[in-house]
Amino acid sequence: xxxxxxxxxxxxxxxxxxxxxxxxxxxxxxxxxxxxxxxxxxxxxxxxxxxxxxxxxxxxxxxxxxxxxxxxxxxxxxxxxxxxxxxxxxxxxxxxxxxxxxxxxxxxxxxxxxxxxxxxxxxxxxxxxxxxxxxxxxxxxxxxxxxxxxxxxxxxxxxxxxxxxxxxxxxxxxxxxxxxxxxxxxxxxxxxxxxxxxxxxxxxxxxxxxxxxxxxxxxxxxxxxxxxxxxxxxxxxxxxxxxxxxxxxxxxxxxxxxxxxxxxxxxxxxxxxxxxxxxxxxxxxxxxxxxxxxxxxxxxxxxx
Amino acid sequence: xxxxxxxxxxxxxxxxxxxxxxxxxxxxxxxxxxxxxxxxxxxxxxxxxxxxxxxxxxxxxxxxxxxxxxxxxxxxxxxxxxxxxxxxxxxxxxxxxxxxxxxxxxxxxxxxxxxxxxxxxxxxxxxxxxxxxxxxxxxxxxxxxxxxxxxxxxxxxxxxxxxxxxxxxxxxxxxxxxxxxxxxxxxxxxxxxxxxxxxxxxxxxxxxxxxxxxxxxxxxxxxxxxxxxxxxxxxxxxxxxxxxxxxxxxxxxxxxxxxxxxxxxxxxxxxxxxxxxxxxxxxxxxxxxxxxxxxxxxxxxxxxxxxxxxxxxxxxxxxxxxxxxxxxxxxxxxxxxxxxxxxxxx
Numbered sequence: 001x002x003x004x005x006x007x008x009x010x011x012x013x014x015x016x017x018x019x020x021x022x023x024x025x026x027x028x029x030x031x032x033x034x035x036x037x038x039x040x041x042x043x044x045x046x047x048x049x050x051x052x053x054x055x056x057x058x059x060x061x062x063x064x065x066x067x068x069x070x071x072x073x074x075x076x077x078x079x080x081x082x083x084x085x086x087x088x089x090x091x092x093x094x095x096x097x098x099x100x101x102x103x104x105x106x107x108x109x110x111x112x113x114x115x116x117x118x119x120x121x122x123x124x125x126x127x128x129x130x131x132x133x134x135x136x137x138x139x140x141x142x143x144x145x146x147x148x149x150x151x152x153x154x155x156x157x158x159x160x161x162x163x164x165x166x167x168x169x170x171x172x173x174x175x176x177x178x179x180x181x182x183x184x185x186x187x188x189x190x191x192x193x194x195x196x197x198x199x200x201x202x203x204x205x206x207x208x209x210x211x212x213x214x215x216x217x218x219x220x221x222x223x224x225x226x227x228x229x230x231x232x233x234x235x236x237x238x239x240x241x242x243x244x245x246x247x248x249x250x251x252x253x254x255x256x257x258x259x260x261x262x263x264x265x266x267x268x269x270x271x272x273x274x275x276x277x278x279x280x281x282x283x284x285x286x287x288x289x290x291x292x293x294x295x296x297x298x299x300x301x302x303x304x
Numbered sequence: 305x306x307x308x309x310x311x312x313x314x315x316x317x318x319x320x321x322x323x324x325x326x327x328x329x330x331x332x333x334x335x336x337x338x339x340x341x342x343x344x345x346x347x348x349x350x351x352x353x354x355x356x357x358x359x360x361x362x363x364x365x366x367x368x369x370x371x372x373x374x375x376x377x378x379x380x381x382x383x384x385x386x387x388x389x390x391x392x393x394x395x396x397x398x399x400x401x402x403x404x405x406x407x408x409x410x411x412x413x414x415x416x417x418x419x420x421x422x423x424x425x426x427x428x429x430x431x432x433x434x435x436x437x438x439x440x441x442x443x444x445x446x447x448x449x450x451x452x453x454x455x456x457x458x459x460x461x462x463x464x465x466x467x468x469x470x471x472x473x474x475x476x477x478x479x480x481x482x483x484x485x486x487x488x489x490x491x492x493x494x495x496x497x498x499x500x501x502x503x504x505x506x507x508x509x510x511x512x513x514x515x516x517x518x519x520x521x522x523x524x525x526x527x528x529x530x531x532x533x534x535x536x537x538x539x540x541x542x543x544x545x546x547x548x549x550x551x552x553x554x555x556x557x558x559x560x561x562x563x564x565x566x567x568x569x570x571x572x573x574x575x576x577x578x579x580x581x582x583x584x585x586x587x588x589x590x591x592x593x594x595x596x597x598x599x600x601x602x603x604x605x606x607x608x609x610x611x612x613x614x615x616x617x618x619x620x621x622x623x624x625x626x627x628x629x630x631x632x633x634x635x636x637x638x639x640x641x642x643x644x645x646x647x648x649x650x
Contacts, residue, residue: 195394200380201357201385202406203380205409
């Protein structure tokens, strides 16, 4: 394919150029209106004293940024988010992969079972969170009734600070393990059968086969799934809102704190400064991740 | 020592959907024997090896090692080394790791020095020493094939199963490895079952050739047996270059005659009975026969020339001496060397 073959391409005539511009314009306008403009507006606001419900604002220099770095709740939210993301992704990946190993064979009702497992992933997280509240209820919740049935004193999931983050985590794992399961099944299915056969004839132990063949060949796809889940889990907000609300120290993720600061406390300037800091961190993390994916792709490409 | 063969296969049958891959194969391999299974593509050669290795479960029939019934054994218990036709190298690993893998299997517990020694030995044998630290996915087809062969040869198994091990190699290397492999099984005292569609390999290497046609054993015997006394026209066609001349004939006047009446061989059968007559090109003398034959194509093969002639109602191959300068269109009078025509009535 050549660029000259594309309609209106090459800019050979004025009308062609305008035609191309007309095609691109709607997307471009939307992009500027909803992505580029807010980004810069946010950057400007972060250097002002803007507050919701307060008329007018003044330049305050880097005061908002100083606050963000001084006040403990900001770094606490980052730590909470990091812990949450780490635990969520690790649990989901491990559980999903183990389940996939168990389900990676033909059996009657496999499709029905997989479909059933996927239902939580298809529900809105807020709905899942509200649903979970019913299960978590200290006195009437199904979960605690089961736990008491074993003669163990059940935790107060939604009020005990030691358990709140776990409660959020459980819902997230419940929702996203099926996603990891699906990707893991695809990864396992992509390992060529003749490698397993060769290993069998070579008298390799099951552990050797798993460690030397299954894991390395599944790794690239699992890494991609983990990255996708990481970026998604970084934004954790809905489940936190549903279970503890946005202003609970034990579960205050970055998104929850931003919501609290901006919309509940009205501190637009400081919230914007925090958003900028988080943006820089996310860009740094994303860069590392994409570099890693590139490296994986290069390794695969070299292999092919 | 018992007198059980190393491998005995009886009545092996395997069907994949509509395809009958194996239809009652009987076969045995002695303790120091190199048996070549010769067959065209799709004859069931690979299925046979995979069933012996335990990767396929037969629909019927049995596999026994040293007299012990092994049909239900898993591949590891059979302790055979299988070289896969599609190589099945472990991707992303270096050649060295690929070769080491079977030696590091927990059942073996080889000392590190022994592993190093065997890798060095097989690398030298197959001329892959310079590739040892390359990832297996960056090799050419011929290199991959040698590594796959090496991965089988480093082991000291009960039996080697080699599936077309030399097909992708250049002629010179193939020639050398044929001899090396044949010598190797004597050195290692390990029998081999060697599958190929290449008649040259079969003739050069085999103690015994098993001809497999459409999932059935068509003939078993030495190279001479099968070349000189093929059991059927199909077997005759598998061996020999240039290929054998096969002509449908009818008995009349004491001769098997081709459709145009050309006499091919003396016949004692009743007049009107039919047969397929096989004449190897080297048994068809260019002159001295009763009927003319025009040369259509001449191919030079160095030590001899092959002429394709219009004869006996079809085309036949005749061998000519290398110095004969016969232009296309020259008339020959081919005659069959006495008693060398093969006759399959029916």
